[in-house]
Amino acid sequence: MWVDAAGNTIAERSGSDAILPAIGTVSHVDSVPNGGAFDRIVGVCAAMEVAPLLVEHDVAHRHPIRFVVFAAEEGARFGQACTGSRIAAGLTGPGDLPTKQDADGVSLADAMTGAGLDPAAVADAVWRPADWAAFVELHIEQGSVLETDGVRLGVVDSISGSTRRLLELSGRATHSGGTPMHLRAEAMAAAAELVLAIESLAGEEHNVGTRTTVGEIDVTPGSSTTIAGHATLWVDVRGTDAQRQRDTAKEIVRRAEAICAGRGIGFQRVQLADTPPVRLPDGIRDELAASCRSVLRRAARAHQWRQP
Numbered sequence: 001m002w003v004d005a006a007g008n009t010i011a012e013r014s015g016s017d018a019i020l021p022a023i024g025t026v027s028h029v030d031s032v033p034n035g036g037a038f039d040r041i042v043g044v045c046a047a048m049e050v051a052p053l054l055v056e057h058d059v060a061h062r063h064p065i066r067f068v069v070f071a072a073e074e075g076a077r078f079g080q081a082c083t084g085s086r087i088a089a090g091l092t093g094p095g096d097l098p099t100k101q102d103a104d105g106v107s108l109a110d111a112m113t114g115a116g117l118d119p120a121a122v123a124d125a126v127w128r129p130a131d132w133a134a135f136v137e138l139h140i141e142q143g144s145v146l147e148t149d150g151v152r153l154g155v156v157d158s159i160s161g162s163t164r165r166l167l168e169l170s171g172r173a174t175h176s177g178g179t180p181m182h183l184r185a186e187a188m189a190a191a192a193e194l195v196l197a198i199e200s201l202a203g204e205e206h207n208v209g210t211r212t213t214v215g216e217i218d219v220t221p222g223s224s225t226t227i228a229g230h231a232t233l234w235v236d237v238r239g240t241d242a243q244r245q246r247d248t249a250k251e252i253v254r255r256a257e258a259i260c261a262g263r264g265i266g267f268q269r270v271q272l273a274d275t276p277p278v279r280l281p282d283g284i285r286d287e288l289a290a291s292c293r294s295v296l297r298r299a300a301r302a303h304q305w306r307q308p
Helices: 041-056 083-088 094-099 108-114 119-125 145-149 187-202 242-263 282-306
Strands: 009-013 022-028 065-070 132-136 161-170 211-220 230-239 266-275
Touching: 009 041, 022 041, 041 065, 065 083, 083 119, 094 108, 094 119, 108 119, 132 282, 161 187, 161 242, 187 211, 187 230, 187 242, 230 242, 242 266
Parallel strands: 022 065, 022 132
Antiparallel strands: 009 065, 161 230, 161 266, 211 230
């Protein structure tokens, strides 16, 4: 077992064929606020249960099996998801780390240093694709679709993409009692109109499967007797169709510009991240589904055998 330069923790059980690439079971230990009681950690706990069972029962396998706990995978703190895995994939390097900062201005590089990691060494954490055959992960359902339909288990066939943008709305902060309505440039009112416009986009007929979220709004000066002069919105657009996802993100910007222009509000945008959706390998999906059916059949037979 070892920890790489990105902070990812990896444990390996060797396979019988030394030249075969590894099969990884992966998860992470960071979560998002209200992400679900067992979000992320169920995959780690499952791996910690499987690993000793393989040893205790002397289970033979040709591929090496690696148990991976990615670091900073959710990215809620620094605005970039999948930091540990992006470093492993070579998509985030040493030069990117100082530019990712949290709400207190602490950079990802500083946070890594505080955790005993060397940000300059993350290039050493890049994995070779040839060393890996596949990845699987046990995860809770976070959208309640299966739960609502009474389905106990699902096998994922695709991962939604995510386009994240920061929208800056700049008006005038003036006194709430002294400023008449027709002389206001109220960033909060523009933000409220924009939030509803963003929500409505996901409900349009051509946008099936796209989800739009304004998860955070920061308003200044933040006084109940002062008209808000500035509002910052963090927007997340997700979808399983890359074109619709990116078109929706562009349409949000277009509508934001129109709303702000109509209210005399300044507007700026920053793209924080853009990750396309990914279709997962059909072969692995089919193997997992077949394994689940086999377990259910065995359980059903055992239940019948126990009947009086």
